[in-house]
Amino acid sequence: IPVDPFDLVIFGGTGDLARRKILPGLYRRMASGQMPKEARIIGAARSELDRAGYQQMVKEAIEEFGDPRHKSDVAGVGDFLERLDYVAIDAKGEGGWPELKGLMRDGVVKAFYFSVGPSLFGDLAERLKSHGIAGDDARIVVEKPFGHDLGSARALNASLAAHFEEHQIYRIDHYLGKETVQNLMAVRFGNMLFEPLWNSQYVDHIQITVAETVGVGGRGSYYDKSGAMRDMVQNHLMQLLCLIAMEPPAKFDPDAVRDEKLKVIRALDEVDPHHIVRGQYDKGPDGPGYRDDVEDARSRTESYVAMKVGISNWRWAGTPFYLRTGKRLRARASEIAVVFKDTPHSIFGPEAGLHRNILTIRLQPNEGMELGVTIKEPGPGGMRLMDVPLDMSFADALGPDAEDVPDAYERLIMDVIRGNQTLFMRGDEVEAAWAWTDPIIQGWIDRHDVPKPYDAGSSGPDDALALMHRDGRKWRDIK
């Protein structure tokens, strides 16, 4: 279903994110028939480009990062390029703003994507208002990192709030745009089967893993100031935790969902420093170590975090959540595993062994779900038990429908145009997440904590294994 006609201005329109994700994503939405003929996209950046120069840059970006299915569809690309405009703009000065105003149309949805560093958010917001470009119905889209601690996040929220209402602000966490992440809500609240068991009475613990094989690559200067805690845990892993742990919202609407997520963040226990492990990857056979990647031979920034987290509320008290994420690990694998408790009594006696149901939701790759079920070991022997998976891959279950699933950015940008904030973070949510992570990071600074080295291509530092072993539990293999 096509969205309403829109003018989308991308500040940072020549930048990396625009070229890799935003513009190819918009192109795919057009190719899928979701973008109306009257949609227009205006790149705005510092470079002195003209419209033709911008069109050429975007064409190359689509060729490089677009969906291979549409690469040869040159006519389609031409159609997309026709919708583009460009204005050279000075975010901190007055240059280019009247020209931008001249390009904007009346009677269409107006959205402004701040694909720039957070230090420019306030300047852009102010000029959009002072030049009369963005009114009360404009939508502002902002990228992470949304601050680097509570103080800076508050300042950013305030600089946006000085010019726009909360209902106009769309803070992106691209994990919320992933199809499988939204499926967490569908699975929990669309089935009778799981929700009655979804609490500390039946769940022993939950593991959330986001493992990457890539290192910090060319992003060393950003990443080294950030680390895994700020780059991944404060946003993506916290969002996953919220969706898994939250109470059922009364309806699937933006504030109902975000209210419930916020309650989870506010119920998180302070983390005991012994329940958290930081790691940093070492040189491996196929690549440099972290300290070579960031060119600081003494860097103490973590590229890996594993932690045990408690939620003090009626549903979850006593059920730990184990979170881990890291770069240069053995495999790219993101999943959530809900490990249920043992049956209260084994009628088959001790020799049947202990068996637990585990529900695994694979977020990426090989998206799907698996439920481990205990059955009888076949054969004439006694009653011995074994675990077998009920396994569902979305690709198999959905067939060709799974192929046209929009990627996270495509989905989220279309939600902006539709005016649906459900999959975007509210200001208070982001602040609460920082309020929880700040003391953890401060603790590391105060203790001069040095991250534990781990071999690139491994499953992380040994101390992370010990974190689980101490509790008589085990991480699931990263494979």
Ligand code: BG6
């Ligand atoms: C980004 C982080 O937000 O998410 C990156 O800044 C990380 O460091 C990326 O690699 C992971 O996203 P995805 O979609 O590849 O899981």
